[in-house]
Amino acid sequence: MLELYILLALLALGFFVGQYLEKQHYRSINARESELVDLVTTSSKHPFGDIPVIIDRRLVQGSVVVSVDYFKRMLAALRNFFGGNVRAYETLVDRARREAVLRLKESCPDAKQIINLRIETSSIFKGAKDQIGSVEVLAYATALYY
Amino acid sequence: MKYHAALPEHNDNVSDGHPLKEFLLLLGAAAGLLIALYLVLGFFVDYAVDYVSPETEVRIFAAAGMLWEPGGGPDTEQQQQSLQTLIDQLAICLDTAYPITLRIAESEQVNAFAVPGGTVVLNSGLLDKVRSENGVAFVLAHELAHFQNRDHLRSLGRSIVLLAMLAVLTGADADLSRVLAPISDYENAQFSQDRESAADATALRALNCHYGHVGGATELFEVIATPDDDFDFALTHYFSSHPEARQRVDDLRQLSESLGFDRANNVELRVP
Numbered sequence: 001m002l003e004l005y006i007l008l009a010l011l012a013l014g015f016f017v018g019q020y021l022e023k024q025h026y027r028s029i030n031a032r033e034s035e036l037v038d039l040v041t042t043s044s045k046h047p048f049g050d051i052p053v054i055i056d057r058r059l060v061q062g063s064v065v066v067s068v069d070y071f072k073r074m075l076a077a078l079r080n081f082f083g084g085n086v087r088a089y090e091t092l093v094d095r096a097r098r099e100a101v102l103r104l105k106e107s108c109p110d111a112k113q114i115i116n117l118r119i120e121t122s123s124i125f126k127g128a129k130d131q132i133g134s135v136e137v138l139a140y141a142t143a144l145y146y
Numbered sequence: 147m148k149y150h151a152a153l154p155e156h157n158d159n160v161s162d163g164h165p166l167k168e169f170l171l172l173l174g175a176a177a178g179l180l181i182a183l184y185l186v187l188g189f190f191v192d193y194a195v196d197y198v199s200p201e202t203e204v205r206i207f208a209a210a211g212m213l214w215e216p217g218g219g220p221d222t223e224q225q226q227q228s229l230q231t232l233i234d235q236l237a238i239c240l241d242t243a244y245p246i247t248l249r250i251a252e253s254e255q256v257n258a259f260a261v262p263g264g265t266v267v268l269n270s271g272l273l274d275k276v277r278s279e280n281g282v283a284f285v286l287a288h289e290l291a292h293f294q295n296r297d298h299l300r301s302l303g304r305s306i307v308l309l310a311m312l313a314v315l316t317g318a319d320a321d322l323s324r325v326l327a328p329i330s331d332y333e334n335a336q337f338s339q340d341r342e343s344a345a346d347a348t349a350l351r352a353l354n355c356h357y358g359h360v361g362g363a364t365e366l367f368e369v370i371a372t373p374d375d376d377f378d379f380a381l382t383h384y385f386s387s388h389p390e391a392r393q394r395v396d397d398l399r400q401l402s403e404s405l406g407f408d409r410a411n412n413v414e415l416r417v418p
Contacts, residue, residue, distance in 0.1 A: 042149075
C-alpha cells in the first residue's frame with residue numbers, strides 16, 4: 001500500500017513540477033530566440049551573402065543536459081508498450097536542441113555570422129537500469145567576425 | 147538569395163495533445179488488457195484446479211505444511227491436539243475429502259490460513275483474541291471451506307498467473323510493473339472477497355451442524371472490527387482481500403436469520 005502512495009506522489013511531483021519547469025523553459029527559449037533571431041546562422045560550409053574581409057573565425061559550442069521527470073518516464077514506458085509518438089520525450093529533446101543553439105549563440109555575441117552549425121545528441125545513463133534518463137545535446141559551429 | 151531571419155510559426159517537432167490525457171488513456175488501455183487477460187487465464191486456472199484431486203494435491207504440496215512444524219511447549223501441543231479433534235469433527239460436517247493437519251504458529255498477527263496440501267495454520271495471536279471454542283471453530287470451518295472449494299489452489303494459480311503476466315507484459319521495466327501492480331492487486335482482491343464470503347457461508351452451516359447453533363460465529367470479526375484498526379486510509383478497503391469485518395458480521399447475522407439458525411450464547415471455552 002505504501003508503495004502505491006509513494007508512486008502516486010512521485011507521479012504527481014513529476015507531473016506538476018515537470019510541467020511547470022517545462023513551461024518556464026519554453027517561455028525563456030521563445031524570448032531568447034526572438035532576441036537572437038537576427039544573428040545569421042546556417043548549416044552551410046560557406047559564409048552567406050557578400051561579406052567584407054573576415055578578421056576572425058572561432059569554433060563555438062553550446063551544450064545542455066536535460067533530465068526526464070518521473071511522470072515522463074512512466075508515460076514513455078507505457079508508450080513503449082503500445083507504440084506511437086513518444087510525445088513525452090519530444091518536448092525534452094526539442095527543448096535541449098533549442099537551448100544548446102541558444103547557448104552557442106550567446107557565447108559569441110559579437111559574431112556577425114555563424115556557419116556550419118551541427119547538432120549532436122547523446123543519452124546519458126544509456127542502458128543503466130533504474131536510472132532516470134537524461135539527454136545531452138551539443139551544438140557546435142564556426143563563428144565569423146568581420 | 148537573401149537571408150530572411152524569422153522564427154517558425156509553429157513548433158512541428160512536438161506533437162499535439164495533453165500529456166495527462168495521454169497517460170490516462172494508455173494506462174487505461176494497459177489496465178484493460180491486463181484485466182481481460184487475467185480473467186481469461188483465471189478461467190484456465192479454475193479449469194485446471196478441477197483436474198487436481200485432493201490426493202495429488204497432498205502429494206505435490208507435502209512439504210508446504212512442514213514449514214509450520216509444531217513448536218512450543220506441552221501446552222501448545224495439548225492445545226493443538228484438542229483443536230485437531232475439533233477440526234476433524236467439523237470436517238465430518240463438511241464432508242471434506244482431505245486429511246487435514248492443524249498447526250499453531252507463533253505469531254502476534256490475528257490470522258489463519260489454508261496451505262495447499264491440507265494444512266490449516268492458526269496463529270497464536272488469533273487464539274489470544276478469540277476466547278470461545280465456537281469462535282475458533284468458525285475460523286477452522288472457514289479454512290475447511292476453502293479446502294472444499296479449492297480456493298487455496300485457485301488463489302495460488304491466480305497469483306502465479308499475475309506474476310507471470312506482469313513479468314511478460316512489462317519485461318525488465320520494474321517501474322512500469324509498479325504502476326500496473328495495484329490494478330492487478332485490485333482484481334485479485336475482488337476475486338478473493340467473493341471467495342471469502344462463500345467460505346463464511348459454508349462455515350456457518352458447518353458450525354450449525356456441529357453445535358446445533360451458530361453462537362460465536364462472528365467473534366473474530368467483532369475483534370477485528372474494534373476501532374484501533376481504523377487508522378488506515380480508506381483506500382485500503384478496496385485492496386483488502388477480506389471484506390470489511392463489520393460487513394461480514396452483518397452478512398453472517400442476515401444469513402443465520404434467513405437459514406433459521408439459532409444464535410445462542412457461546413458455550414465456555416474448553417481450550418486453555
